[in-house]
Amino acid sequence: MYIVLLGPPGSGKGTQGQILAKRFGLNHLSTGDLFRAILGDEDHPLYPKVQVVKEGKLVSDDVVNLVVEDALNKEEYESGVIFDGYPRTVAQAEALDDMLSSRDRKVDMVIDFDVTEEVLLDRLLGRRVCSSCKGVFHKKQGYDKCPKCGGKLITRDDDNEETIKERFEEYKNKTAPLQQYYKSGDSKYICIMVDDVDKTPDDIQKQIIDKI
Numbered sequence: 001m002y003i004v005l006l007g008p009p010g011s012g013k014g015t016q017g018q019i020l021a022k023r024f025g026l027n028h029l030s031t032g033d034l035f036r037a038i039l040g041d042e043d044h045p046l047y048p049k050v051q052v053v054k055e056g057k058l059v060s061d062d063v064v065n066l067v068v069e070d071a072l073n074k075e076e077y078e079s080g081v082i083f084d085g086y087p088r089t090v091a092q093a094e095a096l097d098d099m100l101s102s103r104d105r106k107v108d109m110v111i112d113f114d115v116t117e118e119v120l121l122d123r124l125l126g127r128r129v130c131s132s133c134k135g136v137f138h139k140k141q142g143y144d145k146c147p148k149c150g151g152k153l154i155t156r157d158d159d160n161e162e163t164i165k166e167r168f169e170e171y172k173n174k175t176a177p178l179q180q181y182y183k184s185g186d187s188k189y190i191c192i193m194v195d196d197v198d199k200t201p202d203d204i205q206k207q208i209i210d211k212i
């Protein structure tokens, strides 16, 4: 099974993706992780192409597609994948369709996390990140230091109301064509409403399982 997750940062799609991956025995494929792995391996054939990430430049569709295709050639991804953070554009979605169809596979399901601005602000403004292990927590949990490693918990500079609202608008504008692409395609399309700040990851997971 091949599943695509849509949703802005803070929608909880990463957490849900990991739970779903375990539940269904799929591999959670995050493009962020793939880029980091290649950047740490100078001998990787794509190493020169991904240097743009270090320079803080936007990565072109072509490069992202190459990185995903490279991953799909690995045996570990043959049994199915949950795509997290990919595709982000219609061009990437079309490329993914081609990659999968050449392997006699297809995107079976798209799970779209429809998060309200209210929930997003609550989650991101309350987000505390461990400065050493990068663990992510919420101020509601009441930790004064990282419960995993004892590191200092900090608020990221870009987790402020103005930036979050801007990112959310940008996300909505960019993703609208992608949603349309998948709604009119033949993958199963599921929309999960994340509209209540008190919903836990377990609640959301139940909502997903009910709809699958």
Ligand SMILES: [Zn+2]
Binding pocket: 130, 131, 132, 133, 134, 135, 146, 147, 148, 149, 150, 151
């Ligand atoms: Zn830590």
